[in-house]
Amino acid sequence: MTLLAPCLAALCQAAVTASVPAAAETVPTIAFQPVIDAEPVIEPVIEAGAESGSNPQLAVAPMPLDHAPTRRAIAPLDETNALGGGGLRIGKVDMFKGGKLLLTNGISTVEGSSGGGIARWATIGGRQMPGGIGISGHATAVELPDFGWRSYGVAVGFGDRLELSYARANFDTRDVGALLGIGQGYTFNQDIYGAKLRLAGDVVYGTSWLPQIAVGIEHKRNLDGGLVQALGAGDDSGTDYTISATKLLLARSVLVNATLRYTEANQLGLLGFGSAAGEEYKLQFEGSLGYQLSRRAVIGAEYRTKPDNLGLGEDDWMDIFAAYALTDNLTLAAAYVDLGSIATISGQRGGFLSAQIAF
Amino acid sequence: MMITATATAAAMLMLLQQAPAEGTDWDAEFGVEQKQRDPVTGELPVDPYEQSNANAGAAPYDSAKLVADFGGREGIARIAARTVDLSEADPRIADIFAAHDMVRLKRTLGEQFCFLLGAGCDYTGRDMRSAHAEMGVTKADLNALVENLQRAMGEAGVPFSSQYRLLAKLAPMSRDVVVR
Numbered sequence: 001m002t003l004l005a006p007c008l009a010a011l012c013q014a015a016v017t018a019s020v021p022a023a024a025e026t027v028p029t030i031a032f033q034p035v036i037d038a039e040p041v042i043e044p045v046i047e048a049g050a051e052s053g054s055n056p057q058l059a060v061a062p063m064p065l066d067h068a069p070t071r072r073a074i075a076p077l078d079e080t081n082a083l084g085g086g087g088l089r090i091g092k093v094d095m096f097k098g099g100k101l102l103l104t105n106g107i108s109t110v111e112g113s114s115g116g117g118i119a120r121w122a123t124i125g126g127r128q129m130p131g132g133i134g135i136s137g138h139a140t141a142v143e144l145p146d147f148g149w150r151s152y153g154v155a156v157g158f159g160d161r162l163e164l165s166y167a168r169a170n171f172d173t174r175d176v177g178a179l180l181g182i183g184q185g186y187t188f189n190q191d192i193y194g195a196k197l198r199l200a201g202d203v204v205y206g207t208s209w210l211p212q213i214a215v216g217i218e219h220k221r222n223l224d225g226g227l228v229q230a231l232g233a234g235d236d237s238g239t240d241y242t243i244s245a246t247k248l249l250l251a252r253s254v255l256v257n258a259t260l261r262y263t264e265a266n267q268l269g270l271l272g273f274g275s276a277a278g279e280e281y282k283l284q285f286e287g288s289l290g291y292q293l294s295r296r297a298v299i300g301a302e303y304r305t306k307p308d309n310l311g312l313g314e315d316d317w318m319d320i321f322a323a324y325a326l327t328d329n330l331t332l333a334a335a336y337v338d339l340g341s342i343a344t345i346s347g348q349r350g351g352f353l354s355a356q357i358a359f
Numbered sequence: 360m361m362i363t364a365t366a367t368a369a370a371m372l373m374l375l376q377q378a379p380a381e382g383t384d385w386d387a388e389f390g391v392e393q394k395q396r397d398p399v400t401g402e403l404p405v406d407p408y409e410q411s412n413a414n415a416g417a418a419p420y421d422s423a424k425l426v427a428d429f430g431g432r433e434g435i436a437r438i439a440a441r442t443v444d445l446s447e448a449d450p451r452i453a454d455i456f457a458a459h460d461m462v463r464l465k466r467t468l469g470e471q472f473c474f475l476l477g478a479g480c481d482y483t484g485r486d487m488r489s490a491h492a493e494m495g496v497t498k499a500d501l502n503a504l505v506e507n508l509q510r511a512m513g514e515a516g517v518p519f520s521s522q523y524r525l526l527a528k529l530a531p532m533s534r535d536v537v538v539r
């Protein structure tokens with residue numbers, strides 16, 4: 001009986017039922033009605049004194065099974081609280097719940113950041129909303145006449161504020177390896193650790209002339225230090241600093257991006273950083289223009305300037321791309337890329353294929 | 360023992376309290392005013408406000424082609440109503456709509472779209488800040504509504520670039536609608 005006063009209606013029932021045998025004749029009846037769920041409850045008729053020894057007044061009806069709170073309590077977990085449809089909630093943070101408009105998380109770049117495939121954008125990777133955490137992963141293959149280039153990576157997005165990314169790039173020199181005397185099929189490898197912080201604006205909403213603006217870094221570690229230094233690079237690791245502005249101009253269905261990158265990387269760092277001869281950081285530009293055809297499809301072009309620290313005739317890059325959001329979580333991108341001259345071998349035009357999954 | 364005593368006292372108190380008479384008019388008891396739907400329009404009355412096209416939140420387009428893409432005034436009204444229906448049934452945001460007058464919203468949202476698209480309507484609703492005050496709308500809610508509007512426009516066969524032209528007018532209003 002000591003439990004009666006503070007307990008909730010539903011609990012009371014259990015407590016009362018449990019205490020029936022010990023109950024004295026003066027036991028008060030606690031009446032309860034569901035007050036939150038304004039559904040009529042059909043109370044089963046219980047015959048007074050049917051159970052021998054029980055107090056007729058205390059014959060509490062068992063909670064009917066179609067009672068709304070009961071139904072809620074015993075309802076199986078549906079997709080809104082299983083991982084997938086509605087994600088996972090940890091404390092006040094929604095994990096992998098999604099919510100972004102299609103394509104507004106961008107297409108992972110070969111350096112692992114949210115962007116347009118080759119140019120970095122101010123967008124934050126993952127499909128999370130403010131207060132949520134999202135994730136995206138990509139696999140990209142670039143096939144060139146003389147080289148094969150692969151990039152794999154993950155990016156974690158924290159709300160619409162911060163993106164942390166990691167990507168691994170493997171650049172296969174194939175026959176050119178033998179030609180350059182570094183060995184048939186020699187592969188340059190690089191790890192790229194990125195961070196990007198949104199400072200202001202929103203790519204879709206808010207003041208129409210104010211783009212989403214983000215600053216970031218990309219710290220790159222070339223795993224072939226000895227070789228790139230033998231090729232004339234000054235260092236086997238380096239950090240790029242970027243500032244990007246991206247806006248979807250809804251009135252024109254056009255997405256515009258401009259990024260300034262302060263970098264000393266040779267071929268993104270695959271051929272090391274700076275030069276032994278003292279070439280250092282330079283300011284470079286990355287621009288993207290996209291035209292959205294439907295909620296799921298966008299086509300566009302990009303341009304990226306590059307320094308030529310090693311004097312190997314390193315060229316600016318450009319691409320023409322098409323991306324399609326196959327599902328909310330899977331985006332495919334294909335592009336024609338013109339990477340110019342790489343390691344003195346010119347005419348590196350080819351295909352770019354990328355798959356990105358994001359939650 | 361102490362707990363037992365307190366509990367018994369509480370139980371006694373409950374017994375002593377007189378049950379209210381059957382059929383008590385609780386609204387009258389608590390001074391709740393029952394709003395009556397207008398017999399003609401079916402809308403609930405709202406607190407007075409100053410009517411002005413400026414409440415629509417943006418200047419209208421001037422393009423006959425755009426109006427035609429949306430199927431004229433009737434098409435626009437249908438798209439607005441469909442957007443409200445979809446949102447009312449959308450588990451992500453249904454709760455926000457549940458407590459409001461959907462009859463009125465279908466009309467005023469349609470007027471707003473019609474005005475912004477330059478189809479020659481006047482907007483008679485409230486401004487965006489006061490219409491959404493204390494609703495606690497998030498960016499995720501707004502994305503859900505935008506998706507429903509896109510679906511309604513898609514079903515009506517509005518070309519994608521024209522869909523985005525309407526969204527171009529609405530997107531900056533997020534500053535007045537989204538609170539977090």
Ligand code: HEM
Pocket residue numbers: 452455456459460463464467468471483484485486487490491496500501502504529530532533536
């Ligand atoms: C920029 C985006 C939005 C625009 C342009 C917009 C437009 C409007 C308009 C024109 C009204 C009618 C005001 C009146 O009748 O006086 C209204 C009311 C309303 N809106 Fe929005 N809305 C937007 C976003 C949202 C969102 C994201 C939600 C919730 C998910 C929402 C929920 C409502 C509700 C429930 C009402 C009824 C308010 C009432 O009758 O008291 N709106 N909105």
